[in-house]
Amino acid sequence: MTSATLAQRDRAAIWHPFTQAATAPEPLAVVAAHGAYLELADGRRVLDGISSWWTNLHGHGHPRIAQAVARQVETLDHVIFAGCTHPPAVELAERLLQRLPDFGPERLTRVFYSDDGSTAVEVALKIAFQYQAQRGKPDKRGFVAFQHGYHGDTVGAMALGDPEEYASPFAPLLFPVARVPTDDLQPLRDLLWKDADRIAAVVLEPMVQGAGGMRFQTPEFVRGVADLCRAHDVLFVADEVMTGFGRTGKLFACEHAGVTPDLMCLAKGLTGGTLPLAATVATEKIYEAFLGPSAHTAFLHGHSFTANPVACAAGLASLDIFDHEGVLERIAALQQTHAAELTALSSHPQVASVRWLGSIGVLELREEASGYFAVERGRKLARALLDRGILLRPLGPVVYALPPYATTPDEVTRLWRTVGDLLDDGPSRTAQGPQQ
Ligand SMILES: Cc1ncc(COP(=O)(O)O)c(C=O)c1O
Structure with missing residues (x-):
């Protein structure tokens, strides 16, 4: 089954949560998940940066569970x-x-x-x-x-x-x-x-x-x-x-x-x-x-x-x-990585503030970024991130990562650096997501 077929069948049969179906892009067709990654029908792997709506702890498909x-x-x-x-x-x-x-x-x-x-x-x-x-x-x-x-x-x-x-x-x-x-x-x-x-x-x-x-x-x-x-x-x-x-x-x-x-x-x-x-x-x-x-x-x-x-x-x-499995130690390592990467991003002109606690890292974008991008910027940033293999779901201007504890510090580093690169690219380039 191709992802297009799945998406079409989804469109015909399903009512999604927190979604305006009239304007929403096609849902991601996720066919498997292992560790910190979702696997899509088209073969892509996407880092589950929000732990599947804050549910997943230890990585998907953990053998003990x-x-x-x-x-x-x-x-x-x-x-x-x-x-x-x-x-x-x-x-x-x-x-x-x-x-x-x-x-x-x-x-x-x-x-x-x-x-x-x-x-x-x-x-x-x-x-x-x-x-x-x-x-x-x-x-x-x-x-x-x-x-x-x-x-x-x-x-x-x-x-x-x-x-x-x-x-x-x-x-x-x-x-x-x-x-x-x-x-x-x-x-x-x-x-x-x-x-x-x-x-x-x-x-x-x-x-x-x-x-x-x-x-x-x-x-x-x-x-x-x-x-x-x-x-x-x-x-x-x-x-x-x-x-x-x-x-x-x-x-x-x-x-x-x-x-x-x-x-x-x-x-x-x-x-x-x-x-x-x-x-x-x-x-x-x-x-x-x-x-x-x-x-x-x-x-x-x-x-x-x-x-x-x-x-x-x-x-x-x-x-x-x-x-x-030393989970709290792993979370402490994630916190350190959030701290280092977010501190580095905190002086970016588009960043209003940063904060972190445990596995949660938060970057708040400045409200004063102008025009259409100001309204849509969180969503467009998310689309651009997805294009680079990272799933986040910003809350308006609040860009946060809350990854599974199986995520490595290197992967969290990549996540925040990708966000930083997209901010450097500025509104016009970030606005080009895969579904646009
Ligand atoms: C603090 C808090 N309480 C309750 C809920 C509701 O949980 P559920 O979506 O499982 O009904 C949520 C969901 O995000 C939450 O964050």
């Missing part, structure tokens, strides 16, 4: 998780709980499985809401989130999110959420001082806000949010869907700040990026508020594929890789 998945499919492919349990779900929960941030005063002790980042967030919202009611604080029903935050595309997660362009068609559906900045604790302090009696939880992407522009916070800010929540008896929810499993250089971003949240959302890298699986992890105090003689106080929520055994087996294999 592939073998674990194959074994598990043959042993137990799936079973209802209400009223049943199975070894991969239990073992994954046990091993996760051992690794989650544990800085007190309470520990995370209960894993509620779901399917993806959005459902992990929906579960956290619903748990927080019901928890407050069941401990006799029914007025604590509001949520606080952050400017530039993103938490997913289901309705509750959208209500929390800030990037209006994603959620604006649905504005009338969304419940009101108080929104505060990430560069100043005072507005949150003031809000909690005034309104904590009406607030169930504060939801933060700790250290790095992803879709809102790869914006970083200081560890002090994250700690400040956690402390304020504790002081005002409000739950602190850490959405580590993107930051979890090493992206920021520590296994979890909360570790930078030395905080344990009350609820933690995990997905994406939970299976090493192989299969959909999510977890919302809670403290014992929260779990206990749902216990009682009647089903009415139980958490009446579940999805068909909750705790899918094959996905859990992939998650276990991914933790094995962390245990045995």
Whole structure:
């Protein structure tokens, strides 16, 4: 099958996510993936610079994960998780709980499985809401989130999110959420001082806000949010869907700040990026508020594929890789390379700022670049990069790389140098992508 045929068949049958089908270029026909590379139907290899929407950790097709998945499919492919349990779900929960941030005063002790980042967030919202009611604080029903935050595309997660362009068609559906900045604790302090009696939880992407522009916070800010929540008896929810499993250089971003949240959302890298699986992890105090003689106080929520055994087996294999393959050291080497290359690019006239943390490197283009190129420049840069074998997906002027941990420092060097060459070439040449 040629790629043109596949693209035509795709056009006729498929509705893609986050895509304006009327104007989008042909999708890349990806027929295989190994390590840090995607393999296209036309024979090209493309560096997966964004880890397939921030999911892949260890490189595609990692043998430990592939073998674990194959074994598990043959042993137990799936079973209802209400009223049943199975070894991969239990073992994954046990091993996760051992690794989650544990800085007190309470520990995370209960894993509620779901399917993806959005459902992990929906579960956290619903748990927080019901928890407050069941401990006799029914007025604590509001949520606080952050400017530039993103938490997913289901309705509750959208209500929390800030990037209006994603959620604006649905504005009338969304419940009101108080929104505060990430560069100043005072507005949150003031809000909690005034309104904590009406607030169930504060939801933060700790250290790095992803879709809102790869914006970083200081560890002090994250700690400040956690402390304020504790002081005002409000739950602190850490959405580590993107930051979890090493992206920021520590296994979890909360570790930078030395905080344990009350609820933690995990997905994406939970299976090493192989299969959909999510977890919302809670403290014992929260779990206990749902216990009682009647089903009415139980958490009446579940999805068909909750705790899918094959996905859990992939998650276990991914933790094995962390245990045995020096993954955090590899991430530290990626961080060093981002630092060196981005520092070199920081004085480029088209570059407004650079930043890096763990496996994430960010280059922000100047807003004042002129005319049509200013609007389209991120997208055109991405097309030109693709022509050179690198897949990135800039967020407007924010060009970021978040490669699989199997990517070598040399490959990251090549990535940023290619970006630098394209910036040197200037708007007119960068504007010529393969589909133009
Ligand atoms: C911080 C954060 N939370 C939640 C989500 C939603 O995850 P999913 O796309 O798996 O539903 C994302 C997705 O990018 C995310 O970055």
